[in-house]
Amino acid sequence: xxxxxxLRRRFTKFLTYFAIAVVLIWxxxxxxxxxMGSFKSKEQASAIPPVWIFNPSIENYISAFIRRNFGNxxxxxxxxxxxxxxxxxxxxxLAGYALARFKVVGKKNIMFWIxxxxxxxxxxxxxPIFLLFNKxxxxxxxxxxxxxxxxxxxxxxxxxxxxxxAEIPSELDDAAxxxxxxxxxxxxxxxxxxxxxxxxxxxxxCMMFSWNEFLFAMIISRAQTQTLPVGVMGFIxxxxxxxxxxxxxxxxxxxxxxxxxxxVQRYLIRxxxxxxxxx
Amino acid sequence: xxxxxxxxxxxxxxLSKLSQRRYAxxxxxxxxxxxLILFSIYPTIYALSVSLRQYILSKPxxxxxxxxxxxxxxxxxxxxxxxxxxxxxxxxxxxxxxxFMLGLGIALLLHQKIKGIGIIRTLVVIPMMIAPVVVxxxxxxxxxxxxxxxxxxxxxxxVQPPNWLGRVSAVIPALIITDIWQWTxxxxxxxxxxxxxxxxxxxxxxxxxxxxxxxSFIHLTLHFLKPFILISVLLRxxxxxxxxxxxxxxxxxGPGRATEFMSLYAYRQAFSYYYVSIGIAxxxxxxxxxxxxxxxxxxxxxxxxxxx
Numbered sequence: 001x002x003x004x005x006x007l008r009r010r011f012t013k014f015l016t017y018f019a020i021a022v023v024l025i026w027x028x029x030x031x032x033x034x035x036m037g038s039f040k041s042k043e044q045a046s047a048i049p050p051v052w053i054f055n056p057s058i059e060n061y062i063s064a065f066i067r068r069n070f071g072n073x074x075x076x077x078x079x080x081x082x083x084x085x086x087x088x089x090x091x092x093x094l095a096g097y098a099l100a101r102f103k104v105v106g107k108k109n110i111m112f113w114i115x116x117x118x119x120x121x122x123x124x125x126x127x128p129i130f131l132l133f134n135k136x137x138x139x140x141x142x143x144x145x146x147x148x149x150x151x152x153x154x155x156x157x158x159x160x161x162x163x164x165x166a167e168i169p170s171e172l173d174d175a176a177x178x179x180x181x182x183x184x185x186x187x188x189x190x191x192x193x194x195x196x197x198x199x200x201x202x203x204x205x206c207m208m209f210s211w212n213e214f215l216f217a218m219i220i221s222r223a224q225t226q227t228l229p230v231g232v233m234g235f236i237x238x239x240x241x242x243x244x245x246x247x248x249x250x251x252x253x254x255x256x257x258x259x260x261x262x263x264v265q266r267y268l269i270r271x272x273x274x275x276x277x278x279x
Numbered sequence: 280x281x282x283x284x285x286x287x288x289x290x291x292x293x294l295s296k297l298s299q300r301r302y303a304x305x306x307x308x309x310x311x312x313x314x315l316i317l318f319s320i321y322p323t324i325y326a327l328s329v330s331l332r333q334y335i336l337s338k339p340x341x342x343x344x345x346x347x348x349x350x351x352x353x354x355x356x357x358x359x360x361x362x363x364x365x366x367x368x369x370x371x372x373x374x375x376x377x378x379f380m381l382g383l384g385i386a387l388l389l390h391q392k393i394k395g396i397g398i399i400r401t402l403v404v405i406p407m408m409i410a411p412v413v414v415x416x417x418x419x420x421x422x423x424x425x426x427x428x429x430x431x432x433x434x435x436x437x438v439q440p441p442n443w444l445g446r447v448s449a450v451i452p453a454l455i456i457t458d459i460w461q462w463t464x465x466x467x468x469x470x471x472x473x474x475x476x477x478x479x480x481x482x483x484x485x486x487x488x489x490x491x492x493x494x495s496f497i498h499l500t501l502h503f504l505k506p507f508i509l510i511s512v513l514l515r516x517x518x519x520x521x522x523x524x525x526x527x528x529x530x531x532x533g534p535g536r537a538t539e540f541m542s543l544y545a546y547r548q549a550f551s552y553y554y555v556s557i558g559i560a561x562x563x564x565x566x567x568x569x570x571x572x573x574x575x576x577x578x579x580x581x582x583x584x585x586x587x
Contacts, residue, residue: 102304
């Protein structure tokens with residue numbers, strides 16, 4: 001009987017590790033399989049039985065970049081992502097600060113309105129925007145895509161920046177203003193530097209949303225300004241899917257996001273819940 | 280609010296400083312506010328006006344005749360839209376139920392003190408950070424009927440695998456499987472945060488009172504998790520009802536119209552058939568459905584509004 005207890009405990013411990021291993025395999029296998037597929041030859045990528053051991057080649061990457069112009073798409077994605085993120089950071093830190101600190105008439109309504117903008121189904125936003133951009137000549141321009149991504153990320157960024165500013169004690173701004181700073185100076189010199197972790201988390205989330213965005217880019221961009229997620233669709237052809245090249249493209253798109261996951265994991269929950277839940 | 284009337288400043292007279300503080304908020308808020316008005320209210324009003332007219336992109340010579348609520352009526356009486364509504368709800372409810380149960384299980388599993396648990400928790404979250412387009416294509420790769428790895432494993436078990444993306448009866452489950460892979464992590468993440476925020480005393484008290492582990496799970500754990508469960512369900516309801524990217528790349532609505540979810544219906548009306556006003560009417564109907572459902576869930580949320 002006395003020997004039974006440690007045995008049972010060891011068994012539950014084994015079960016726990018086993019269950020965690022199963023979960024990890026389930027989560028990571030698809031990613032692993034696609035990355036592995038990207039280094040296979042065309043025949044190996046869709047071979048049955050599946051090929052596990054092979055000579056890796058970067059043929060698919062070369063083909064994606066040279067034949068499908070992925071370099072260009074990469075630049076398009078990068079520009080849309082970085083420019084929109086920069087503008088969003090500027091506007092959202094100002095607005096987030098205002099909502100965290102100052103008396104604004106109808107603050108609550110403004111905040112819910114901002115949130116509701118994000119609740120819109122993207123398809124409801126994009127149809128009228130498409131018609132407007134058509135009139136304004138913004139279809140297939142980088143500017144159009146950037147403007148759209150700013151609008152898309154701004155509500156989320158304002159909410160999350162507000163939650164970061166709310167954590168900084170307001171005595172600091174008081175002290176700065178007592179010392180003769182204008183509200184603007186107090187914000188720019190004292191508070192904004194303190195909110196640096198918030199800014200970087202917000203930036204990463206904005207980059208993530210813009211980088212991964214598909215529907216807007218598909219409708220607004222044509223050949224000139226196509227982004228990576230739209231371009232990857234090009235591997236679905238009439239004669240079937242080019243799995244090897246598709247996997248290479250998928251790997252290119254997801255690698256930066258996997259790195260970001262590790263960078264923002266502390267703020268993930270706050271980001272997902274618009275700052276409502278702090279992790 | 281938080282500002283007291285202190286001014287030891289000699290440079291600025293008290294009055295101008297007060298007014299500076301009173302209006303500063305508006306100046307800080309203005310750029311974002313104006314931007315959002317331009318990009319949300321204006322398009323919304325424009326969309327409303329288009330939805331009440333007949334606007335066919337491919338036939339501009341028809342003009343934009345005022346037709347009132349006819350477009351909404353056409354959507355609401357369209358049997359394809361009825362199907363799309365049903366398919367969307369089937370997809371959404373099945374995905375969310377499984378994601379919640381799996382997510383709760385995994386969250387409980389990872390709520391333990393084990394070496395390296397931090398890295399494991401981060402690894403589990405990765406799927407939801409990947410572009411839905413990429414997730415869709417990856418699963419399309421794995422679910423492919425004759426060359427996919429999943430069907431290879433099923434055949435190894437001696438079972439005839441389904442043609443996942445090619446058969447009407449199997450295609451929605453295939454999309455659900457994909458959605459579960461991508462979004463179970465959201466439940467894991469939020470429920471884990473809930474588990475970590477639980478106080479210990481009630482559990483000790485329950486233990487002293489002789490409650491079984493199952494009883495304290497039902498009465499205490501689930502009770503404390505309730506707001507976290509509601510928030511994650513709310514987020515998922517909003518997202519699944521408007522899903523577009525993943526089904527679009529996996530099936531583009533097919534086979535036939537089997538996976539033409541509501542967003543895809545609106546998209547096709549507007550950009551495949553060029554019935555822009557019908558597409559917009561459908562998009563508004565989706566919005567109303569989401570807002571109504573979200574409202575029900577938000578009302579159930581015990582979140583303290585005093586926080587704002």
